Amino acid sequence: MTRLIPIFAKWSAIWYGRSMSDQASVEAPYDYGVFSFASKSEVLDKAKAYWNPGKTQFWIDSGVPLVIDRREEYFIYDMSGKRLIDTHLNGGTYNLGHRNPEVVQAITTAMQHFDIGNHHFPALARTALAEAMISSAPTGLTKVIYGSGGGEAIDIAIKTARHATQKRKVVSITKAYHGHTGLAVGTGDERFSKLFLSDNPEDFPNVTFNDLEAMESALQNRDVAAVIMETIPATFGFPLPAPGYLPKVKELCERYDALYIADEVQTGLMRTGELWAITKEGIAPDIMVSGKGISGGLYPIACVLVAEHAAGWLTEDGFGHISTFGGAELGCVAAIKSLEICSRPETRSMVHYLSDFIGQGLRRIQADYPDWFTGIRQNGLVIGLEFNDPQGAKFVMRHLYENGVWAIFSTLDPRVLQYKPGLLLKPEIAEELLDRTEVSIGRAWAEVKSLRGPR
Amino acid sequence: MSQTLVEMPMEPAGVPRGRAMVERATWASRAFATYDIDSVRRIAHAAAIAGENHAREFAELAVQETGYGVVEHKVLKNVACSVGIWNTYESHDYVTPTIVEGDKIVEVPRAAGVIFALTPSTNPVATVYCKIMLALLTRNAIIISPHPFAKGVCARAAYVMRDAAVAAGAPDGVIQVVEQPSIPLINALMTDERVDVIVATGGSPMVRSAYRSGNPAIGVGPGNVPVLVEKSADLPAAAQSIVASKSFDNSILCTSESVLIVESAIASGFTVALAKAGAFLLSPEQVDVVRDLIFPMGHFDTAWVGKSALEIAAACDIKVPKGTLILVAPIDLVVPEEPLAQEKLCPLLAMVTVSSAARGIEAARAVLRNSGRGHSAAIHSQDARVTMDYASALPVLRVVVNVGNSLGSAGIQTALAPTMTIGTGFFGKSSVGENLQPKHLINRTLIAYNSNKSILMPDFTDLNPWSAPQGSVPAYPIASNLEGAPFIPQPSAPIEFAGTDDLREEIRRLVIEELRQIIKG
Numbered sequence: 001m002t003r004l005i006p007i008f009a010k011w012s013a014i015w016y017g018r019s020m021s022d023q024a025s026v027e028a029p030y031d032y033g034v035f036s037f038a039s040k041s042e043v044l045d046k047a048k049a050y051w052n053p054g055k056t057q058f059w060i061d062s063g064v065p066l067v068i069d070r071r072e073e074y075f076i077y078d079m080s081g082k083r084l085i086d087t088h089l090n091g092g093t094y095n096l097g098h099r100n101p102e103v104v105q106a107i108t109t110a111m112q113h114f115d116i117g118n119h120h121f122p123a124l125a126r127t128a129l130a131e132a133m134i135s136s137a138p139t140g141l142t143k144v145i146y147g148s149g150g151g152e153a154i155d156i157a158i159k160t161a162r163h164a165t166q167k168r169k170v171v172s173i174t175k176a177y178h179g180h181t182g183l184a185v186g187t188g189d190e191r192f193s194k195l196f197l198s199d200n201p202e203d204f205p206n207v208t209f210n211d212l213e214a215m216e217s218a219l220q221n222r223d224v225a226a227v228i229m230e231t232i233p234a235t236f237g238f239p240l241p242a243p244g245y246l247p248k249v250k251e252l253c254e255r256y257d258a259l260y261i262a263d264e265v266q267t268g269l270m271r272t273g274e275l276w277a278i279t280k281e282g283i284a285p286d287i288m289v290s291g292k293g294i295s296g297g298l299y300p301i302a303c304v305l306v307a308e309h310a311a312g313w314l315t316e317d318g319f320g321h322i323s324t325f326g327g328a329e330l331g332c333v334a335a336i337k338s339l340e341i342c343s344r345p346e347t348r349s350m351v352h353y354l355s356d357f358i359g360q361g362l363r364r365i366q367a368d369y370p371d372w373f374t375g376i377r378q379n380g381l382v383i384g385l386e387f388n389d390p391q392g393a394k395f396v397m398r399h400l401y402e403n404g405v406w407a408i409f410s411t412l413d414p415r416v417l418q419y420k421p422g423l424l425l426k427p428e429i430a431e432e433l434l435d436r437t438e439v440s441i442g443r444a445w446a447e448v449k450s451l452r453g454p455r
Numbered sequence: 456m457s458q459t460l461v462e463m464p465m466e467p468a469g470v471p472r473g474r475a476m477v478e479r480a481t482w483a484s485r486a487f488a489t490y491d492i493d494s495v496r497r498i499a500h501a502a503a504i505a506g507e508n509h510a511r512e513f514a515e516l517a518v519q520e521t522g523y524g525v526v527e528h529k530v531l532k533n534v535a536c537s538v539g540i541w542n543t544y545e546s547h548d549y550v551t552p553t554i555v556e557g558d559k560i561v562e563v564p565r566a567a568g569v570i571f572a573l574t575p576s577t578n579p580v581a582t583v584y585c586k587i588m589l590a591l592l593t594r595n596a597i598i599i600s601p602h603p604f605a606k607g608v609c610a611r612a613a614y615v616m617r618d619a620a621v622a623a624g625a626p627d628g629v630i631q632v633v634e635q636p637s638i639p640l641i642n643a644l645m646t647d648e649r650v651d652v653i654v655a656t657g658g659s660p661m662v663r664s665a666y667r668s669g670n671p672a673i674g675v676g677p678g679n680v681p682v683l684v685e686k687s688a689d690l691p692a693a694a695q696s697i698v699a700s701k702s703f704d705n706s707i708l709c710t711s712e713s714v715l716i717v718e719s720a721i722a723s724g725f726t727v728a729l730a731k732a733g734a735f736l737l738s739p740e741q742v743d744v745v746r747d748l749i750f751p752m753g754h755f756d757t758a759w760v761g762k763s764a765l766e767i768a769a770a771c772d773i774k775v776p777k778g779t780l781i782l783v784a785p786i787d788l789v790v791p792e793e794p795l796a797q798e799k800l801c802p803l804l805a806m807v808t809v810s811s812a813a814r815g816i817e818a819a820r821a822v823l824r825n826s827g828r829g830h831s832a833a834i835h836s837q838d839a840r841v842t843m844d845y846a847s848a849l850p851v852l853r854v855v856v857n858v859g860n861s862l863g864s865a866g867i868q869t870a871l872a873p874t875m876t877i878g879t880g881f882f883g884k885s886s887v888g889e890n891l892q893p894k895h896l897i898n899r900t901l902i903a904y905n906s907n908k909s910i911l912m913p914d915f916t917d918l919n920p921w922s923a924p925q926g927s928v929p930a931y932p933i934a935s936n937l938e939g940a941p942f943i944p945q946p947s948a949p950i951e952f953a954g955t956d957d958l959r960e961e962i963r964r965l966v967i968e969e970l971r972q973i974i975k976g
Contacts (some may be wrong), residue, residue, distance in 0.1 A: 002907055004811060099465070101471075102466075102471045105466070205641065238935045240934050240935065241934075242936070243936065243937055246508040272932060272934075273931070273932035280934075289474055341471075346472070346475035346478065346479040346648070347475065348627075349479045349482070349627050349628050349929075350475075350478060350479055350482055350933070352627070352927040352929040352930070352931065352932055353479075353482035353483075353486070353627075354482075355929070355930075355932040356929040356930045357929075359932075361936075376935055378932075378934070379932065379933075379934040379935065379938075380932035381932075424478070425480060425483055426478070426481075427482060
């Protein structure tokens with residue numbers, strides 16, 4: 001009898017003219033409406049064939065053969081059905097969870113009226129978001145320029161600084177990361193620029209993080225347009241700015257006529273327990289960049305906030321930077337809602353509770369593995385876990401994956417695991433996350449010890 | 456796929472923010488549930504004092520906002536529900552484990568968690584105070600949803616207690632208020648599975664929906680209080696206390712007397728005593744006029760809730776002495792078609808005369824058939840037998856004797872638990888039959904040993920799982936490389952979403968300055 005069912009399903013599909021997708025579901029278990037796959041291995045094979053063989057193979061080799069299927073709240077599900085708690089969140093893109101229902105609702109409603117919009121004209125949603133951004137921004141920022149992603153926004157910030165100062169050089173820290181677009185990639189580590197012959201140390205000098213003397217000597221010729229700083233450098237593994245370092249850098253910028261660009265793409269939007277981490281440092285930046293989380297994880301958008309004294313080109317030549325998708329009105333709607341959720345007193349309170357809870361839990365785990373789990377870098381929910389091995393975080397990442405948690409190593413310092421729980425993570429899931437983390441750190445340590453062999 | 460989006464339920468406005476409040480309360484309750492008794496007492500005491508300090512201000516505001524009640528009487532209730540409740544439970548302990556030696560049992564009090572509290576417009580501030588005090592004494596977080604008629608003053612009252620509690624060490628988010636209550640929002644919060652218990656004080660439909668929510672609920676229904684004056688009563692004293700009670704806060708307490716039942720043998724003497732105490736006895740014609748005013752077409756007109764006897768008399772063109780506190784309306788029979796035998800919430804008291812105490816008990820039962828099952832009744836009598844017959848025959852859970860029912864059943868002039876929430880028990884389809892008190896908002900984990908005498912229970916004395924909070928809860932998230940540096944707590948005011956003003960800039964400037972100091976230090 002059971003064997004008859006698929007036959008009957010096929011016949012009925014033919015007889016009753018059922019939709020293609022219904023028919024496909026008989027043959028392809030992974031049916032997504034406009035496309036379908038028969039299996040996970042088909043996806044991996046085709047990803048290598050048509051998309052990115054290097055990246056696809058890397059994750060297979062790393063023991064993380066993840067193809068994200070279903071996603072909701074802070075959970076992502078592999079095609080196999082395996083559930084993972086997401087603490088990578090694409091650098092804060094999913095701060096508010098995957099497919100946050102409030103943001104989904106806002107965009108869905110907006111789609112009855114809006115599309116991307118026309119980038120040449122003043123626009124409804126763009127204006128509304130700009131006002132909301134400025135009203136919740138650090139002191140002194142008065143104008144908003146839009147990009148379609150963080151990299152473009154960084155390019156806009158650099159172009160703006162260059163226009164305002166009529167200087168070319170931009171100082172960033174060694175191992176910095178600000179994106180992959182034309183100018184942004186120049187500020188970063190050569191890991192991403194040399195490959196494309198885009199390194200340009202002349203215009204983009206690097207200085208060591210937390211080294212004020214190096215910073216001063218880079219600035220003292222007064223030929224620098226701007227210093228660009230992530231408030232906590234993410235891809236470098238969240239090394240924390242030494243007490244007073246950032247305010248002093250800002251002071252040096254003022255002394256040597258350079259602008260201060262705060263890259264708040266990962267640290268902004270309540271992640272450190274204040275809406276913008278830079279305000280915790282007491283700094284009013286000349287330019288501030290927001291991306292990732294501002295999209296609600298649903299519609300790409302990034303914002304550059306500029307102080308009036310740096311915003312001259314917007315008056316002089318408003319067509320100076322043009323972006324068809326930058327400030328897409330649907331993205332603006334996603335951003336208005338995301339910003340509103342992040343700004344709620346309830347969200348701030350929950351972030352403080354969660355930071356406290358996760359911090360205490362991690363310190364408890366650390367006490368059990370003092371020789372392995374050697375450091376916790378934490379500012380609110382920006383958390384880096386240091387391990388006593390040059391590739392330590394990669395081991396922990398794999399064991400976390402096996403134990404149902406997705407967290408990624410820091411590309412520019414693989415000793416450090418990026419650990420970013422969601423802003424709205426429920427207490428019971430936070431407990432579960434710590435349980436899984438504890439087990440995974442222990443197992444990674446056992447593996448590292450066995451590889452090192454008896455001493 | 457696209458179908459999922461279309462079918463996605465749209466949450467009504469305000470609901471997402473409400474859900475965020477529940478989540479914040481969940482965090483607060485988790486922290487609060489581990490506090491020790493000393494911390495709890497310090498917090499509850501601070502909230503009580505703050506409530507008392509504002510008792511008059513909020514009494515005035517409540518009368519202004521709702522348009523009913525008497526300021527002086529509301530002051531009294533506000534004090535009773537702040538320091539009054541504190542004084543009652545000051546020495547009680549709903550926190551520390553206790554040992555039942557002989558039974559080899561240890562009882563560990565456990566907080567309920569998140570309380571969702573609905574409060575009425577009639578006793579707005581007192582009920583808010585009362586529920587907050589009970590929540591604090593039991594280490595629960597509470598979200599208050601005030602009646603829309605009184606939402607302004609209720610929010611202010613709750614925030615006064617919140618600020619005092621948090622300053623005394625309570626966790627952030629322990630007291631929250633739904634500032635813009637709406638039916639969809641209240642429904643969403645009542646059915647939210649993170650709510651641990653609903654405490655609903657108000658109208659029957661609201662209380663019933665609390666029970667239907669699927670969450671544990673303590674709901675209390677309306678009263679309709681019979682008061683029997685029997686031949687052994689001290690008539691002048693009975694008259695005094697009935698008039699005082701019926702006129703208290705213009706009769707808007709659910710414990711206010713509704714139908715006076717007088718034994719005929721003493722009826723004429725008693726009506727004289729009533730008049731002396733400030734009651735005005737209406738003539739049959741006047742009763743008809745008043746009935747038509749208060750119950751047009753037989754239905755209660757809520758416009759008269761909490762209005763004074765003089766206002767009602769004036770509206771009916773009835774001349775009454777200046778000092779009149781209540782109107783007494785003689786009726787023939789307590790029957791369903793007599794509207795005056797219903798709950799009235801204004802200083803209008805129905806009166807029937809009966810041939811005997813036994814008939815009086817039957818009349819009181821008839822009053823309670825109309826409404827008010829499980830609630831309260833009063834009797835004025837020196838006779839224990841009659842009092843026992845009355846109490847055991849009526850479907851009510853408190854019978855107060857020789858005292859006004861308003862403050863008697865509310866525990867303010869008796870030894871009953873002081874409360875604004877009268878449990879109506881099984882008679883009134885409620886899960887609680889007593890006056891709401893701290894013990895209703897906790898459970899106890901029982902550690903029970905093998906009863907076999909040869910198996911001994913070790914010494915649990917001085918084993919206390921609870922402790923005082925270390926600093927503010929939660930700790931402010933300072934960077935881990937700044938730990939140990941002298942820290943000045945930041946103002947908890949969040950960055951406002953839109954609009955700039957000077958104050959915000961000033962706060963921001965102060966924050967920045969404080970941080971500079973820390974960094975320098």
